Structure formats: structure tokens, C-alpha cells
Amino acid sequence: MTNPDDLPTNLPEHLNNPFISPLPPLMPEQDVIASLLEEPGFDERERSYPDHLRRACIMRLNRHYFKPLGRHLSLESRVAHLIREGYDGRNIVDGSYLKHLHDNHERVFYRNLHACANPAISTASAITLIGCSGMGKTETVKRILSLYPQVIEHVKPYSFQQVVWLKLECPHMGSARQLCLDFFQSIDTLLGTRYSRQFQRANLDLLSTQMARVATQHGLGLLVIDELQNLLSDKNRDRGGKNYDRDKLLNFLLTLINKIGVPMLLVGTLAATPLLVDTLRIARRASGLGSVIWDRLERNDGWDFFIKDLWRFQWTREPTELKDDIVDALYEETQGILDLAAKPDIYRTEQLTSGLFRYVAKENFKLLEPMLTALKRGDDEAIMLYDDIRPFHKHIKKIFFNAVPSSGGKEVPDVRAKSAQAPVAPTEARQQVRLALSGLGIAEDVIELLLTEACAQITTDDPVALTTAALAQMRTHQSAPPPTPPVVPVAPSRSARKPKPELRDNDVRLIVMKGKKEGNSAHAALTAAGLISPVEKLYRV
Numbered sequence: 001m002t003n004p005d006d007l008p009t010n011l012p013e014h015l016n017n018p019f020i021s022p023l024p025p026l027m028p029e030q031d032v033i034a035s036l037l038e039e040p041g042f043d044e045r046e047r048s049y050p051d052h053l054r055r056a057c058i059m060r061l062n063r064h065y066f067k068p069l070g071r072h073l074s075l076e077s078r079v080a081h082l083i084r085e086g087y088d089g090r091n092i093v094d095g096s097y098l099k100h101l102h103d104n105h106e107r108v109f110y111r112n113l114h115a116c117a118n119p120a121i122s123t124a125s126a127i128t129l130i131g132c133s134g135m136g137k138t139e140t141v142k143r144i145l146s147l148y149p150q151v152i153e154h155v156k157p158y159s160f161q162q163v164v165w166l167k168l169e170c171p172h173m174g175s176a177r178q179l180c181l182d183f184f185q186s187i188d189t190l191l192g193t194r195y196s197r198q199f200q201r202a203n204l205d206l207l208s209t210q211m212a213r214v215a216t217q218h219g220l221g222l223l224v225i226d227e228l229q230n231l232l233s234d235k236n237r238d239r240g241g242k243n244y245d246r247d248k249l250l251n252f253l254l255t256l257i258n259k260i261g262v263p264m265l266l267v268g269t270l271a272a273t274p275l276l277v278d279t280l281r282i283a284r285r286a287s288g289l290g291s292v293i294w295d296r297l298e299r300n301d302g303w304d305f306f307i308k309d310l311w312r313f314q315w316t317r318e319p320t321e322l323k324d325d326i327v328d329a330l331y332e333e334t335q336g337i338l339d340l341a342a343k344p345d346i347y348r349t350e351q352l353t354s355g356l357f358r359y360v361a362k363e364n365f366k367l368l369e370p371m372l373t374a375l376k377r378g379d380d381e382a383i384m385l386y387d388d389i390r391p392f393h394k395h396i397k398k399i400f401f402n403a404v405p406s407s408g409g410k411e412v413p414d415v416r417a418k419s420a421q422a423p424v425a426p427t428e429a430r431q432q433v434r435l436a437l438s439g440l441g442i443a444e445d446v447i448e449l450l451l452t453e454a455c456a457q458i459t460t461d462d463p464v465a466l467t468t469a470a471l472a473q474m475r476t477h478q479s480a481p482p483p484t485p486p487v488v489p490v491a492p493s494r495s496a497r498k499p500k501p502e503l504r505d506n507d508v509r510l511i512v513m514k515g516k517k518e519g520n521s522a523h524a525a526l527t528a529a530g531l532i533s534p535v536e537k538l539y540r541v
Helices: 029-036 044-048 051-058 060-064 070-088 096-110 137-145 176-191 195-199 204-217 228-232 244-260 270-276 280-286 299-310 324-334 354-364 369-377 392-403 428-439 444-457 463-479 508-517 522-528
Strands: 126-131 151-154 160-163 165-169 222-226 264-269 291-294
Touching: 029 070, 029 137, 044 051, 051 060, 070 126, 070 137, 070 222, 070 291, 096 204, 096 244, 126 137, 126 270, 137 165, 137 222, 137 264, 160 176, 165 176, 176 195, 176 204, 176 244, 195 204, 204 244, 228 244, 228 264, 228 270, 244 264, 264 270, 299 324, 324 354, 324 369, 428 444, 428 463, 444 463, 508 522
Parallel strands: 126 264, 126 291, 165 222, 222 264
Antiparallel strands: 151 160
């Protein structure tokens, strides 16, 4: 039998890479759970504390409670592989890292990210995490990043500072220049350098090449861009609706992945979905290790498990048993949004009931009431007003709706009942795309054609990449010129065969036509020709 202590904790290629070897080893799920888990301090004796102290105990839930679910473990695994794959193509030992340094010297010299004719091979990829507001995206990313040291000091045999990860917020105006400046400021804070002062007046060409150089020089392992939905700002749009700053920033991020070799984690709300399917190459690269979609939790998707775990922390005099009506009330009032379920509140009561939770929601969720009411009722028109909570399949349908001019400007109806009778695809991602296409009234055979062509391009079942490919196929078919119908000779009509008669000089039609050419009205032309008598002659005044 193999001794567990004899099993390796790292792969050979990781041990031979100075960038990867000092990182924490890859962890099994149980170790990841233990590392991410945080529970508030709780003691049964605290139930007997005075009211003001118990109120303070309740506030611990807001600061010190985090329960890892399946989606959190999946994200941690993807981030772990994302960092290591990016370093595989920048190994100091095999010379690939030196090749990247030479490429960046050429880019800085020409002030052009695309200056290298034969750039080093990039093994970097990207992950896109988009989800409903309040699902803990930012908090989860922060906890996963905390598993890695942010800066590693290398002394022997190489002397340099390695930056394992860096987290930035997407600029509100979608400015690539501002992102570069934020990058330099963050590096200065970490390493004590003075890059931001050195390049604060530089233009975008110089900033972007210098950012690429600094990222390579310090072995940046992962660049996290949070609040991706900020790129949806309309302030920089021209009259044609084009957002050039947004496009510059997306292309710049794509270049960092493709040529500089810096892996990325893009984080945003569901409102950022259209950005990822805007262009095919952005979506493909941003979904290198798959897109992670965090919709609201369903009852059978970890919600009951989450509530049962949270229920352990009660500071009432006597604990209350968790019953089904309480679980139902919590889900109905929060609609599966984790942040709302874990919001502590303080009321002078020692009994937790479903009625109490409904009352608390009514009093404290007044600003969220329109959104929560729309979700409770399943009101599609109302839900469409709130991009942050709109389900992912609704975003997909809207994207397809914008691409299909034949819909007449009407919103796509929900067709869950109708599509349930159609053949179900083997994956949830394909079913979401199928649902959107069916909602547009597209025939089932056409849907199968689009999905088949999309799957031929995309080898994974990533929902964002699959949506993008299907959308591209739809646009391709729409842009194809219609077949030219054969020309059938038509015999001229009798009226067409009759020659037009010549008009005489005293013809009324000719007089009116000449008058219009001279700028006179028909009445004035006929009066001048003597065909209309003046009023004074008819009535002698």
C-alpha cells in the first residue's frame, strides 16, 4: 500500500520553475475548505449575556462568517491552475522568461505592444467570474488570493521580487491609461518603487509598454480586474454609440494575456455579460479556463445547506429549531442572495419565526423591495430594469434579441414551459442558449444548426464562449446575401405601349406645369393666361 506521506505535493515541472516552487502546494478539497472557512466566535454561555452584549455578538456574522460551497471550491481550483499555467511559459531555468524580457525591451523601444515580430509563446489564460450582486464574488476572490503570498523575495540563485497577484478595480470611465496608472501605484505600494511618479505624465503607448515590462520583470502571476461592469459607462460613447475607451481597454487586456503572458481573472456582475460576448476573441480568451457564472442560489443548489450551517449561531436565550417554513421564508425574502441571508439584525425577541424574518425583510429591505418583488413575481419586464440581478439566461436572450432585427423591438418572452418539451441538451450551458434562441421564435431545426456550428468552434461547454459562437453564426447567416431571383420578362401593359399625346399651348396641364417651373401657383398661372377672371370683374364694387 502506498504511504500518503510518500505522495508528491507538487508536479516535477512545478518544482523546476523558480516562480512556482515557492508557492503553496496544490491542496485537496478538504484543505481548501479548512483554509477558506471562517466562523464567528460562539459560546453557549453568551446566550445569558445582557442584551447589549448579545447585540454585539450578532454583528460577528457580518464580519467573520464564510462557508465554502461547491462554487467556491471550483473557483479556487481554477485560480490555482491559472497561476501555474501562466508561469509555465515564463520559466527562468529553460530561458523562456529571458525571451519575454527581450520582447519587452523591444516593445519599450518602439513604444508598441505589437512590435515583436516573433514574440515568446504565452501559456497564460483567463477566467471570467460574473454573477448576481450579493453572491460574495469579491469576498471569495479575496479569500482565495490570501492563500498565496503577494510578494516573494528571491535571493539565491536569482535576486528579484516576485509579485504573485495584483488586484485592481476597472476604471469607471473604462480608461486603459487610468488602469496603467493604478497598476503602477499598486506596485509602488507593494515594492516601494517609484513607477507612478516616473510615468504619471506618459501617454498610453508608453504606459502600456512599461506596464508590460514591469509585469514581466516582477513575474506577475495573476492580474485580477474587479468591477468589470464599469466598462458599460455611456460617458465615453460617440454619437454612433461606439465606446472607444472600452474597446481600447479590452484589446489591451487581451494583449497582456496573449503576448505578455499575464493570466487574468475578470470579475463583474451579470451586467458585464454583454461585454464578454461583444467580440468573439475577447470571449474566447476571457474564457480560457471557463467562465464561472454565479446566479442566485436555487433551493437544491446549496441554499438549504447554507441556512442549516448559519442556523447554528443563535444568541437568543433558547435556541429555535429550524423548520421548513423558516427556510421557505428566508428564501422567499432573499431570493437566494447570500449577502441578504447573512445580514444580521437586532430585534427585541427571543423566538425566531418565519413571521419575524418577513417583518425584518419588510423593514430593512425597502431600497431592495422593487428588485426582490420583481424576482418573487417572476416579472420579466421589471427584472430587465436591473442588470445586476437579471438571471444569466435572460442576459443571453437580450444579446440574441439585439442581434435579431426581426423581433420588432418587442422583449423576448420567457419560454421555459415551451422549451421543456424540446430535446434537452446534455449540458446546462447549451440549454441556456437553446432557451434564448427558442424565446426569439427561431425554429428548433435552426437552433440545432446554430448550436452544432457553435460547438464545432468551441470545444468546451462554457456558456459565455458558446453564446458568443452561436451569436457569431447567427450574424453570419443574417449577413449572407439572399439568393437572386431569376428575371422573368414581363410584357408591357397597354398603357405603357400607348404613346403620350403632345400638349397644345392652350392646354391647362401645360399652363400649370410652366407656371410651377417659374415658381407660380396653379391659380396664378391660370389667371395670367386669362382662363380665370379676377374677382373685381365678377363683382363690381
